[in-house]
Amino acid sequence: MYSVSLTTIKPLAPESVDTRHAGRGALLSQWVDACRKASLTRATFHDGARKIIRPYTITFTTIDDSVKLSDAGFTRAKLKALTRYYLHPESQKAAIALWSKRRDKAKYGSVGLTTYAHFVKGDVGGHTPHGSAFGPCLQDVCITWIAKDRYAIDVSYRTTELFKKFAPDLVFINDVLLKPFDFSEMQLDEARFNFANVTCHSMYWCTLIPHFEDPIAELEKIKRVDPYFHKCIVRWTAMYLVPKYFKGIAKFSQALRVQKDVLERVEPEEQVRLRKYLMANHPKREEANDET
Numbered sequence: 027m028y029s030v031s032l033t034t035i036k037p038l039a040p041e042s043v044d045t046r047h048a049g050r051g052a053l054l055s056q057w058v059d060a061c062r063k064a065s066l067t068r069a070t071f072h073d074g075a076r077k078i079i080r081p082y083t084i085t086f087t088t089i090d091d092s093v094k095l096s097d098a099g100f101t102r103a104k105l106k107a108l109t110r111y112y113l114h115p116e117s118q119k120a121a122i123a124l125w126s127k128r129r130d131k132a133k134y135g136s137v138g139l140t141t142y143a144h145f146v147k148g149d150v151g152g153h154t155p156h157g158s159a160f161g162p163c164l165q166d167v168c169i170t171w172i173a174k175d176r177y178a179i180d181v182s183y184r185t186t187e188l189f190k191k192f193a194p195d196l197v198f199i200n201d202v203l204l205k206p207f208d209f210s211e212m213q214l215d216e217a218r219f220n221f222a223n224v225t226c227h228s229m230y231w232c233t234l235i236p237h238f239e240d241p242i243a244e245l246e247k248i249k250r251v252d253p254y255f256h257k258c259i260v261r262w263t264a265m266y267l268v269p270k271y272f273k274g275i276a277k278f279s280q281a282l283r284v285q286k287d288v289l290e291r292v293e294p295e296e297q298v299r300l301r302k303y304l305m306a307n308h309p310k311r312e313e314a315n316d317e318t
């Protein structure tokens with residue numbers, strides 16, 4: 027006998043939607059809220075600067091076009107890469123036909139499509155173009171016919187990084203994977219994303235700063251519930267915003283791209299506020315105080 031602990035994030039209540047996203051559609055606010063809640067969720071374990079939570083489920087009430095690639099610091103090149111890695115044309119074509127038949131029959135049932143469109147590295151003659159070290163993160167999608175005017179979506183993941191890498195997946199799923207399906211005159215009940223593992227990487231928390239009404243208040247909440255993760259976030263965010271710590275990412279190209287995005291999307295006044303907070307809460311400052 028054994029028990030499974032499942033962490034589930036419910037849809038964002040309408041009255042608590044962040045007003046910064048007014049007019050943008052519900053999915054953006056729900057993604058930001060999911061990131062906020064994950065930040066405050068107890069880690070299954072920490073792996074260096076990463077918080078790992080498993081298993082994990084996030085439920086959205088909509089899959090709309092309110093999430094943009096730029097909301098996570100990406101360009102259209104990211105969508106092209108996701109399409110190359112995760113669009114399995116034969117599976118999508120078969121699922122579209124099956125979904126059309128399901129709607130014609132007007133009876134309960136579901137259709138599935140795989141997103142396993144690239145190999146694990148080394149699968150083909152020891153070398154695989156576009157191969158993944160551990161297999162695709164996004165595994166498959168299931169669409170369920172509930173009633174003639176209602177349907178549901180379930181998406182399965184091996185893993186994802188929630189703060190930055192997951193948002194482009196939402197764009198890909200809406201703009202590419204599900205776009206050819208006929209959902210006319212139907213209402214989505216829920217879109218449930220089931221993750222075997224979720225990574226919350228402190229180096230990417232800064233991606234969320236432009237989406238928060240008060241990022242310092244968010245940091246203080248994290249500090250109360252997960253002091254270790256708070257220190258990791260402060261350390262990484264300082265390397266993006268505090269000049270004396272810039273050298274920590276000077277030779278790290280990915281971090282430099284993150285820094286460029288943060289400096290472009292975070293308002294100068296907010297940068298000043300955050301810089302003061304980061305310097306006052308930086309682990310090196312605390313270590314220096316402990317030594318005196």
